[in-house]
Amino acid sequence: MSSTEGGAHAHHDDHHHPVDGFMRKYVFSVDHKWIGIQYGMTALIFLLFGFGLMMIMRWSMAYPGVEVPWVGQWLWPDTGGAMPSEAYNQFGAMHGTIMVFLGVVPLAVGAFGNYVVPLQVGAPDMAFPKLNMASFWCYLPGGVIMLASFFLPGGAAQSGWTSYPPLSVTIEATGQTFWLIGMVFLITSSLLGSVNTIVTIVQLRAPGLTWFRLPFFVWTQLVTAFLLLLAFPPLEAAGLMQLSDRVFDTNFFLPQGLMLNGDPLNNVGGGSALLYQHLFWFLAHPEVYVLILPAIGIVGEIIANNTRKPLYGYKTLIYASIFLGFMSFIVWAHHMFMTGMGTSISAFFQTTTMIISIPSVIILTALLLSLWGGSIRLTTPMLFALSFLPMFAIGGLTGLPLGLISSDIHLHDTYYVIGHFHYVVAPGTLMALFGGIYYWFPKMTGRKMSDVLGKLHFWGSFVTLNGVFMPMFIQGLGGVSRRLFDGGEAYAHAEPYLWLNKVMTHSAFLLGAFQVFFIINFFMSIFIGRKVDANPWKATTLEWTDAPSPPVGHGNFEHTPVVYRGPTEYSVPGHDKDFTPQSEPDPAPPEPEPEPEPAEEPAEAPAGAEASAGEEK
Amino acid sequence: MQIPYAVTERPDTGLNNAKLGIWLFLASEVMLFGALFSSYIFLRVSAPEWEMGVPEAAQNPAVWPLQFQKLKVALACLNTVFLIFSSVTMVMAWAELKRNNWAKHKLYLGLTIGLALAFMVIKAIEYGGKFSHGDFPSTSNFYAIYYTMTGLHGLHIVGGVAVLAYLFFFGKKMWNTEPERFAGRIEITGLYWHFVDLVWIFLFPVLYLL
Amino acid sequence: MAGHDINKEIRAYWLVFGALLVFTGLTVGVSYIPFVISMSLIVGLAVALCKGTMVALIFMHLKAEKRLIYWSLFFTVIFFFACILLPILTEMDQLDESPNGGFYHGTALPDPEDRPSFTHYTENRGGDH
Numbered sequence: 020m021s022s023t024e025g026g027a028h029a030h031h032d033d034h035h036h037p038v039d040g041f042m043r044k045y046v047f048s049v050d051h052k053w054i055g056i057q058y059g060m061t062a063l064i065f066l067l068f069g070f071g072l073m074m075i076m077r078w079s080m081a082y083p084g085v086e087v088p089w090v091g092q093w094l095w096p097d098t099g100g101a102m103p104s105e106a107y108n109q110f111g112a113m114h115g116t117i118m119v120f121l122g123v124v125p126l127a128v129g130a131f132g133n134y135v136v137p138l139q140v141g142a143p144d145m146a147f148p149k150l151n152m153a154s155f156w157c158y159l160p161g162g163v164i165m166l167a168s169f170f171l172p173g174g175a176a177q178s179g180w181t182s183y184p185p186l187s188v189t190i191e192a193t194g195q196t197f198w199l200i201g202m203v204f205l206i207t208s209s210l211l212g213s214v215n216t217i218v219t220i221v222q223l224r225a226p227g228l229t230w231f232r233l234p235f236f237v238w239t240q241l242v243t244a245f246l247l248l249l250a251f252p253p254l255e256a257a258g259l260m261q262l263s264d265r266v267f268d269t270n271f272f273l274p275q276g277l278m279l280n281g282d283p284l285n286n287v288g289g290g291s292a293l294l295y296q297h298l299f300w301f302l303a304h305p306e307v308y309v310l311i312l313p314a315i316g317i318v319g320e321i322i323a324n325n326t327r328k329p330l331y332g333y334k335t336l337i338y339a340s341i342f343l344g345f346m347s348f349i350v351w352a353h354h355m356f357m358t359g360m361g362t363s364i365s366a367f368f369q370t371t372t373m374i375i376s377i378p379s380v381i382i383l384t385a386l387l388l389s390l391w392g393g394s395i396r397l398t399t400p401m402l403f404a405l406s407f408l409p410m411f412a413i414g415g416l417t418g419l420p421l422g423l424i425s426s427d428i429h430l431h432d433t434y435y436v437i438g439h440f441h442y443v444v445a446p447g448t449l450m451a452l453f454g455g456i457y458y459w460f461p462k463m464t465g466r467k468m469s470d471v472l473g474k475l476h477f478w479g480s481f482v483t484l485n486g487v488f489m490p491m492f493i494q495g496l497g498g499v500s501r502r503l504f505d506g507g508e509a510y511a512h513a514e515p516y517l518w519l520n521k522v523m524t525h526s527a528f529l530l531g532a533f534q535v536f537f538i539i540n541f542f543m544s545i546f547i548g549r550k551v552d553a554n555p556w557k558a559t560t561l562e563w564t565d566a567p568s569p570p571v572g573h574g575n576f577e578h579t580p581v582v583y584r585g586p587t588e589y590s591v592p593g594h595d596k597d598f599t600p601q602s603e604p605d606p607a608p609p610e611p612e613p614e615p616e617p618a619e620e621p622a623e624a625p626a627g628a629e630a631s632a633g634e635e636k
Numbered sequence: 637m638q639i640p641y642a643v644t645e646r647p648d649t650g651l652n653n654a655k656l657g658i659w660l661f662l663a664s665e666v667m668l669f670g671a672l673f674s675s676y677i678f679l680r681v682s683a684p685e686w687e688m689g690v691p692e693a694a695q696n697p698a699v700w701p702l703q704f705q706k707l708k709v710a711l712a713c714l715n716t717v718f719l720i721f722s723s724v725t726m727v728m729a730w731a732e733l734k735r736n737n738w739a740k741h742k743l744y745l746g747l748t749i750g751l752a753l754a755f756m757v758i759k760a761i762e763y764g765g766k767f768s769h770g771d772f773p774s775t776s777n778f779y780a781i782y783y784t785m786t787g788l789h790g791l792h793i794v795g796g797v798a799v800l801a802y803l804f805f806f807g808k809k810m811w812n813t814e815p816e817r818f819a820g821r822i823e824i825t826g827l828y829w830h831f832v833d834l835v836w837i838f839l840f841p842v843l844y845l846l
Numbered sequence: 847m848a849g850h851d852i853n854k855e856i857r858a859y860w861l862v863f864g865a866l867l868v869f870t871g872l873t874v875g876v877s878y879i880p881f882v883i884s885m886s887l888i889v890g891l892a893v894a895l896c897k898g899t900m901v902a903l904i905f906m907h908l909k910a911e912k913r914l915i916y917w918s919l920f921f922t923v924i925f926f927f928a929c930i931l932l933p934i935l936t937e938m939d940q941l942d943e944s945p946n947g948g949f950y951h952g953t954a955l956p957d958p959e960d961r962p963s964f965t966h967y968t969e970n971r972g973g974d975h
Contacts, residue, residue: 142639142640143637143638143639143640144637144639146639146642146653146657147639147653147657148639210661210664213660213664214657214660214661214664215657217656217660218653218656218657218660221649221651221656222640222641222646222649222651222652222653222656223639223640223641223653248660248663248664249663249664249667250667251664251667252664252665252667252668252670252671253667253668253670253671253674255668255671256668256671256672256675257671259784259788260675260784263773263780263784267772267773267774267780268773268774269773269774269777269780269784270774270776270777270780271675271679271777271780271781275698287697287698287774287775287776287777288697288698289679289682289683289697289698289776289777290679290777291678291679291682294675294678294679297674297678298671298674298675301671573637574637
């Protein structure tokens with residue numbers, strides 16, 4: 020599986036590599052593959068925890084005031100086991116925070132990004148391995164700090180995942196302060212990671228791997244890294260300012276004249292709650308593209324591989340992703356349409372929001388068109404990738420009434436919003452990420468996950484996910500507000516839609532049950548999954564064609580790969596296989612070959628690749 | 637296992653990894669301080685300005701004061717000079733390495749650290765003076781944003797001093813074994829240091845003079 | 847960075863140092879001139895921009911730097927200005943007609959009569975939420 024003659028032998032130089040101790044190898048590893056696994060396992064655990072929080076919330080929404088089974092009596096003995104509204108607020112705020120910042124992004128960027136990107140660009144590791152380790156070790160303590168806040172006086176953060184002032188500043192819960200401290204750790208982790216990703220992609224591409232031969236997944240990770248790099252700092256500033264408001268009694272976000280629990284707050288004032296919203300959403304909007312772009316990249320990889328066809332519109336996909344990333348910085352106030360902004364500035368944000376839907380549609384269309392004429396293999400990853408397409412379409416389309424002010428007036432802060440963003444993240448991104456796990460599991464372990472369990476997991480999740488989130492649109496259109504611990508029971512206008520709460524709750528519990536198949540499959544397959552060779556999917560990208568499964572401990576590749584062609588050269592006419600690896604050289608011309616030179620320049624690529632490396636800008 | 641282009645430049649990009657990395661990091665720092673400048677502007681334009689001769693304004697903490705009356709411009713001016721000086725000594729520290737002059741390099745590096753510490757001393761005097769007058773971040777939004785911006789900038793100086801001190805005390809070994817790599821480290825640290833100076837170049841007039 | 851160039855660069859560094867000191871003096875001196883605030887702002891920021899550009903181009907070698915760096919910084923600058931300008935624009939263009947063009951965060955100085963009363967606020971919003 021190794022590449023051409025004359026590949027660099029750099030990796031065989033350090034035979035005297037000292038044996039790493041347990042701490043260095045497994046805890047403070049600098050190997051991107053192990054760090055990727057650390058990120059992945061931690062993120063999956065956080066996802067499971069966030070899911071658990073949601074299950075209890077959904078119980079309260081479907082059966083308000085009723086004892087929560089199994090955990091109710093233990094958690095809330097005072098209310099007879101029913102979920103109190105303060106607890107609902109905590110669970111709600113933490114569910115959102117955990118899923119977004121501790122779950123999906125670390126999985127999509129920290130796990131998949133770290134594990135796959137260096138392999139796909141033909142690099143021995145990330146550009147800064149120690150920084151990578153530091154990045155993980157900012158994420159984990161940040162997550163622990165966040166979770167620890169449940170046990171602090173006053174409880175965890177309970178001002179929504181958005182942590183809007185004045186509530187988030189004036190509320191006494193210590194957990195709210197810890198949320199902010201945790202966010203500082205997470206943002207630091209993210210910044211270090213994004214620098215690493217960008218430098219890796221720019222600098223460590225293998226010889227011959229020009230920009231437009233990069234796998235689409237790498238491009239999406241590059242754009243994502245830029246979003247994280249440039250969008251997170253304002254939230255860091257806002258977090259520090261809110262921390263200062265809470266701890267040092269500053270008034271960045273507190274206007275004068277506030278009342279708290281019926282009494283005047285008598286604060287110095289002069290601040291603005293809207294300032295926080297601007298700084299928060301400046302990050303949080305690009306953040307949602309951080310949530311979706313890696314998933315789009317994974318879907319692209321899986322679709323090309325399982326249609327045995329090149330991706331349709333490869334360059335268009337790339338330009339659309341770049342444009343999407345750029346636009347994402349100037350749409351943020353569509354989350355603030357109800358804050359009293361005037362018509363002109365609102366129209367500006369509405370326009371940019373409408374414009375940003377264009378690249379999303381282009382990407383989705385290109386992925387859909389990639390199926391046309393393909394020889395479709397319905398492998399487990401492919402099922403997940405295929406389901407992403409209509410689910411992301413629903414999520415995206417339901418965003419349009421929210422981006423248009425006149426309809427947003429009615430839909431803002433209703434269940435419609437919750438339905439919209441969950442469709443994009445849960446049936447969308449999360450399905451794509453699961454597909455990615457099934458897809459790259461053989462590369463990580465040398466074994467395949469069970470297809471039977473995988474398809475059970477898929478169909479069960481797909482149906483129940485729609486059962487959980489589709490009714491939300493109906494409730495939202497009916498005017499049911501979000502963040503209500505009783506599911507809207509207290510409001511007369513919500514009465515016709517209350518039965519949907521039960522539908523959603525039961526679907527959510529079923530959804531949880533189907534994840535058991537995944538958990539069993541994952542751990543079981545590590546030990547007794549069917550063993551496979553290095554390229555079981557017959558893919559073209561470097562991680563499959565040039566690295567063993569799992570890749571070489573230090574350096575990934577036995578010989579530095581050299582790239583000769585694009586990333587999805589499937590079913591190329593005239594070739595005997597239906598896939599042509601990126602690192603496979605063109606067949607030699609039929610003329611008699613001259614004597615090949617045995618002496619190559621050390622550590623540099625052979626002449627063929629150098630020419631193609633030199634042609635780019 | 638060697639990471640390629642850690643020291644030597646990659647031919648098509650013309651950069652080594654660390655240089656690209658530090659510029660990207662600085663880009664994110666631009667956004668961080670940019671958000672704080674944005675907050676400063678936001679808070680200041682939404683507050684009524686202090687008008688001379690309006691007595692209640694002087695007592696009302698929600699009114700934006702005349703900044704140069706509340707802050708010690710002379711001390712800040714001195715600090716500006718210190719930082720500018722430290723910027724040139726920093727780049728000279730790198731240049732002397734290029735000229736293979738270890739002794740002069742160390743001199744300039746030491747000067748840079750000394751000037752940075754002098755900056756922090758003046759800062760401490762400034763803050764101390766204010767605290768003793770009872771002017772804390774909670775006193776008014778002007779003080780809040782002033783302390784936050786100068787405080788964050790000060791933390792960046794401290795971080796820079798830590799790295800510079802490490803290079804100062806432990807640099808000789810790497811200079812003897814891998815001089816290119818060490819010169820690269822000095823250059824990268826210099827880039828960070830100049831950025832910190834750049835932030836102050838904007839902070840000084842905005843907070844003290846306008 | 848060839849050997850003989852370094853001496854030229856060193857000269858440039860010290861020249862810039864001198865220029866920076868001069869500009870610092872300039873910026874302090876100009877602040878004493880009783881300009882109207884918008885003028886002070888423009889002059890102050892213009893001087894700071896000159897100083898900053900010198901530091902970036904000469905000390906940070908940006909003049910000789912590669913396109914990749916320029917493009918990263920270019921987009922950073924665009925987003926920087928978006929982050930600064932757009933929030934202010936949202937404050938200047940508000941739905942209700944309070945005094946001070948929308949910059950109203952409950953500061954005490956305007957006369958009590960000029961402050962929109964609570965009922966006035968809800969009237970503009972069309973009653974209950």
